[in-house]
Amino acid sequence: xxxxxxxxxxxLICLLASLTQSLYLLPKKIDIDYRVLSRAPFFASLLAFTxxxxxxxxxxxxxxxxxxxxxxxxxxxxxxxxxxxxxxxSLLLWILxxxxxxxxxxxxxxxxxxxKKNVMAFQSLMIFGFTLFLLFTSNPFLETEITVNEGLGLxxxxxxxxxxxxxxxxxxxxxxxxxxxxxxVGGMISNKIDREWAExxxxxxxxxxxxxxxxxxxxxxxxxxxxxxxxxxFWDPVENASLMPWLAGTALFHCVIILEKKNxxxxxTILLSILTFSLSLIGTFLVRSGILNSVHTFASDPARGLFxxxxxAIILIISFTLYAFKGPALDNKNEMNLVSKESAILANNWLxxxxxxxxxxxxxYPLGTDLFLQKSIxxxxxYYILSLLPITILxxxxxxxxxxxxxxxxxxxxxxxxxNKLFIISLAIIFGFSIYxxxxxxxxxxxxxxCLTLIFVSIKNGLRVNHGYTIIKSSLGQSLAHIGFxxxxxSVVGNATFAQEKIFQAKVNDTLILDDHMFKxxxxxxxxxxxxxxxxxxxx
Amino acid sequence: MKKFNIKYFIPVSIVILFLIFFSQVLNRDVSKLSSxxxxxxxxxxxxxxxxxxxxxxxxxxxxxxxxxxVNIWASWxxxxxxxxxxxxxxxxxxxxxxxxxxxxxxxxxALQFIEQLGNPYNxxxxxxxxxxxxxxxxxxxxxxxxxxxGTVIYKHIGPIHMNELxxxxxxxxxxxx
Numbered sequence: 001x002x003x004x005x006x007x008x009x010x011x012l013i014c015l016l017a018s019l020t021q022s023l024y025l026l027p028k029k030i031d032i033d034y035r036v037l038s039r040a041p042f043f044a045s046l047l048a049f050t051x052x053x054x055x056x057x058x059x060x061x062x063x064x065x066x067x068x069x070x071x072x073x074x075x076x077x078x079x080x081x082x083x084x085x086x087x088x089x090s091l092l093l094w095i096l097x098x099x100x101x102x103x104x105x106x107x108x109x110x111x112x113x114x115x116k117k118n119v120m121a122f123q124s125l126m127i128f129g130f131t132l133f134l135l136f137t138s139n140p141f142l143e144t145e146i147t148v149n150e151g152l153g154l155x156x157x158x159x160x161x162x163x164x165x166x167x168x169x170x171x172x173x174x175x176x177x178x179x180x181x182x183x184x185v186g187g188m189i190s191n192k193i194d195r196e197w198a199e200x201x202x203x204x205x206x207x208x209x210x211x212x213x214x215x216x217x218x219x220x221x222x223x224x225x226x227x228x229x230x231x232x233x234f235w236d237p238v239e240n241a242s243l244m245p246w247l248a249g250t251a252l253f254h255c256v257i258i259l260e261k262k263n264x265x266x267x268x269t270i271l272l273s274i275l276t277f278s279l280s281l282i283g284t285f286l287v288r289s290g291i292l293n294s295v296h297t298f299a300s301d302p303a304r305g306l307f308x309x310x311x312x313a314i315i316l317i318i319s320f321t322l323y324a325f326k327g328p329a330l331d332n333k334n335e336m337n338l339v340s341k342e343s344a345i346l347a348n349n350w351l352x353x354x355x356x357x358x359x360x361x362x363x364x365y366p367l368g369t370d371l372f373l374q375k376s377i378x379x380x381x382x383y384y385i386l387s388l389l390p391i392t393i394l395x396x397x398x399x400x401x402x403x404x405x406x407x408x409x410x411x412x413x414x415x416x417x418x419x420n421k422l423f424i425i426s427l428a429i430i431f432g433f434s435i436y437x438x439x440x441x442x443x444x445x446x447x448x449x450x451c452l453t454l455i456f457v458s459i460k461n462g463l464r465v466n467h468g469y470t471i472i473k474s475s476l477g478q479s480l481a482h483i484g485f486x487x488x489x490x491s492v493v494g495n496a497t498f499a500q501e502k503i504f505q506a507k508v509n510d511t512l513i514l515d516d517h518m519f520k521x522x523x524x525x526x527x528x529x530x531x532x533x534x535x536x537x538x539x540x
Numbered sequence: 541m542k543k544f545n546i547k548y549f550i551p552v553s554i555v556i557l558f559l560i561f562f563s564q565v566l567n568r569d570v571s572k573l574s575s576x577x578x579x580x581x582x583x584x585x586x587x588x589x590x591x592x593x594x595x596x597x598x599x600x601x602x603x604x605x606x607x608x609x610v611n612i613w614a615s616w617x618x619x620x621x622x623x624x625x626x627x628x629x630x631x632x633x634x635x636x637x638x639x640x641x642x643x644x645x646x647x648x649x650a651l652q653f654i655e656q657l658g659n660p661y662n663x664x665x666x667x668x669x670x671x672x673x674x675x676x677x678x679x680x681x682x683x684x685x686x687x688x689x690g691t692v693i694y695k696h697i698g699p700i701h702m703n704e705l706x707x708x709x710x711x712x713x714x715x716x717x
Contacts, residue, residue: 271551278555291565305566313559320552327548367565 004063004141007051014044014095015131021124024117025189035106038120041127042103045096049083052092052140056083061148065089065140070151081164087288087304088140090167094284095134097175098127101204105179110200112190119179119186126178129311137304166218170242173212177245177277179204180252184273185319188326193266198259201273205253212246235384240363241283244356248276251352254345261407262342266330267323272349274319279356281312291367337409344402351395358387385496389443392489396450399482403461403475419457426452440497447493454486577685577692583675590642590650590664597665601639607716608637608687611661612673614645615653617681623699624657630709631660635717640664643673643681688716 001009021037023030055063056079059072069089070082083089102123110116134140183201187193219239224232233239252272259269289305336343362379369375404418430449434440440448462479577583586598602608611627613620631638640661642650647666654664667673676685686694686709694712696704 267548274551282558285562289566291562309559309562309566312562316555316559317552320555324549324552325544328545364561368561371561371565 002062002143003051003055003060004143007048007141008135008139010044010048010051011131011135014041014048014099015128015135017041017044018099018124018127018131022121022128024121025125034117034120038102038106038124041124041131042096042099045092045099045131049092049096052089053080053083056080059151061151062143063140064142064144067144067148067151072150077161077164084167085164088134088138090171091130091134091138092140093168093171094175095127095130097171098123098130098178100172101176101179102127105204108200112192115186115190115192117186118189119182122185123179123182126182126315129315133304133307133311137307160222162218162222166215166222169211169218170215173208173210173215173249174242174245174280174283176204176208176211177249177280180208180249180273181277181315181319184270185322188270188322188330191326193270193330195260195263198256198269202256202260205249205256209246209249209253212242212249216242216246235362235379235381237363238283238287240359241279241286244279244283244359244363245276247352247356247359248272248279251349251356252276255349258342258345264332264336264342265346266332267327268349270323270327270330274323278316278319281308281315285309285312286363339405339410339412339415341402341405341407341410344398344405348395348398348402351391351398354391355388355395358384358391393446393450396447396454396486396489399485400450400454400457403478403482404457419453422456422460423449423453426450426456438498444493444497448490451486451490451493455483455490458482458486577677578695580692581690582687582692585665585672585675587641587665587667587672590640590647590654590666597639597641597663601663602637602687603690605637605687606689607635607713608639610639610641610676610685610687612641612643612676612678612681612683614643614681615649616645617643619699620682621653621657623682624660626700626702626705627660628658629705633713633717636713637662641673641676642666643678644668644670686712 017037017040020032021034021041024032024034052065054060055066056070057076059066059070059079061067061072065086065088066082069086070079074082084093102120105116105123106120108116110119180201183197183204187197216239219242220232223234252269252275255265255269255272258265285305285308289308291305336346362383365379366377369377400419400423401415404415406414426449429452430440430445433448434445458479462476462483464475582599582602584599586596589595589597602610609630611623613623627638630636638661640663642664644667647668650664650666665672670678676683680697682699684696684700685692686696693716696709700709
């Protein structure tokens with residue numbers, strides 16, 4: 001048996017086992033041992049993925065995928081990365097991540113068993129769909145018809161260490177939200193949406209969120225130093241595709257906390273859980289069907305697009321219809337006070353969703369005009385910056401106020417008293433900066449002051465100790481994340497204010513002048529690389 | 541507790557609308573994907589030519605030509621290799637000026653590519669960092685623009701196949717040549 005046959009066989013096992021497991025969703029319960037059925041797909045796809053890496057590392061040019069994406073003289077690390085740097089391989093990685101979450105979940109102590117089985121059955125339905133997709137339209141183990149001795153290599157821009165590890169990390173987050181959707185669907189079927197449900201869901205949402213954040217961060221950092229246009233975020237449709245689940249996931253994360261503590265907002269939490277992974281699926285559809293063009297998109301194929309669309313429709317319609325019928329009975333009637341931690345979190349939820357709306361509209365608008373008006377337009381950074389500016393200011397405000405408000409009921413005066421000093425200090429720093437270094441405009445002053453206040457307030461909150469004089473872990477995590485957001489906006493504003501770009505045509509020995517700085521274009525050198533010869537432009 | 545509430549059907553309705561929208565988008569003909577540049581004057585650019593750093597290929601080369609064709613290619617691009625044959629055919633048409641922009645390529649590889657497969661171009665600009673191709677709104681290689689009296693009139697994304705040459709490209713050229 002060739003490696004390819006073995007790979008196909010493993011994926012077939014994955015397909016059948018997950019199909020059987022998903023039958024549990026049918027009204028007539030068939031009781032089968034979920035342990036074997038939810039674990040078999042994991043081992044099968046793990047082994048298949050290992051085989052794929054193996055054929056890449058050994059440069060086995062009997063396989064089309066290796067021919068198209070690898071080269072025998074590539075360093076091993078890029079051979080490995082080549083395995084997922086293409087549509088087929090990354091799809092296998094998708095499936096692997098789906099099964100990893102199902103696998104780990106199968107060991108959880110969550111009860112009742114019926115709920116647990118429903119969650120796994122829905123997760124298996126998704127594994128089944130993607131495996132079917134892989135086997136029929138995107139088989140990574142396809143053999144070549146003619147003998148080939150050498151591969152075509154990987155696009156030089158993509159040969160980078162950070163980029164090599166960026167997809168797997170991103171996927172753990174992006175695909176990890178699948179288990180959250182399964183939690184929502186399983187919970188609705190078993191009528192188990194309560195405090196306990198939120199408590200169980202909490203760590204999964206957190207893990208997916210951390211990996212997605214890390215993945216987006218790495219991608220953005222790569223764009224900054226590799227693409228070299230001084231940019232770190234281009235509002236590219238594919239970047240937006242990863243940003244949208246992140247926004248919904250962030251809103252969800254906050255909402256789960258309210259449900260856990262106060263046992264309210266059940267249907268809203270469910271809606272966000274469904275929305276988050278739906279956005280991951282929509283993003284995948286946009287990227288892999290070839291309807292959007294971007295640096296990230298894979299080669300387009302209409303059959304693939306149609307398949308994902310049908311699958312997308314099935315998953316989304318099942319989940320949202322279930323929500324339509326189960327939603328009304330979920331909510332506890334519980335009055336919320338305007339001045340309380342929960343309403344600050346809810347306000348933050350709405351702001352995150354407004355941001356999501358802006359991004360969603362910007363991403364799909366060109367498709368809309370293209371379809372209805374036969375006119376191509378592109379939505380640029382200006383649209384995003386102008387629309388997101390007021391939202392960002394409000395978001396910073398709720399982030400400063402929220403963590404300092406008490407649950408249930410608080411007084412505005414108490415909150416103001418707890419932050420006023422830090423706010424005044426921040427304002428003084430920014431004013432000082434504006435007077436002595438560079439004159440700032442009102443919007444910049446507002447943004448920067450709020451960022452600084454947020455950072456100070458978060459540091460103060462993070463260092464809060466409980467009675468045993470130990471730092472409270474959950475508030476430390478929250479503070480770090482909020483400090484990170486504050487620093488992010490701070491640097492975004494700083495960069496927007498002070499960065500200068502000018503495009504020159506230059507030959508060696510030309511001198512360029514930008515403000516007070518003089519740049520001399522000294523030489524162009526080709527350094528010996530293992531696979532490519534990077535051009536180095538040396539400036540003084 | 542209420543059992544049924546029409547409000548909760550809003551999300552599923554929105555989802556269905558979007559699904560219909562997506563299916564329509566999927567059905568549209570991608571090859572008709574137009575360019576920002578259509579019906580607009582050619583963008584301003586300037587780059588050295590492939591074989592000699594001291595000479596340049598710029599807007600002025602094309603602006604005064606009646607009919608010009610600009611093809612963006614690279615030696616590492618496999619579809620470009622198959623398309624090259626078509627370009628060789630096009631290069632034989634009288635009155636048609638063919639130009640190439642070599643995109644993010646290694647100079648030696650590019651020259652070797654031309655040596656092996658023939659040179660259909662009047663001039664080849666070398667765009668090592670892809671900066672000049674940006675003004676053309678290049679998505680990827682290959683891409684081909686047809687220019688009539690300094691105005692972009694057609695953009696082709698992806699390699700030109702034989703049937704596209706006959707059904708699309710030649711009829712357009714026939715009207716303006």
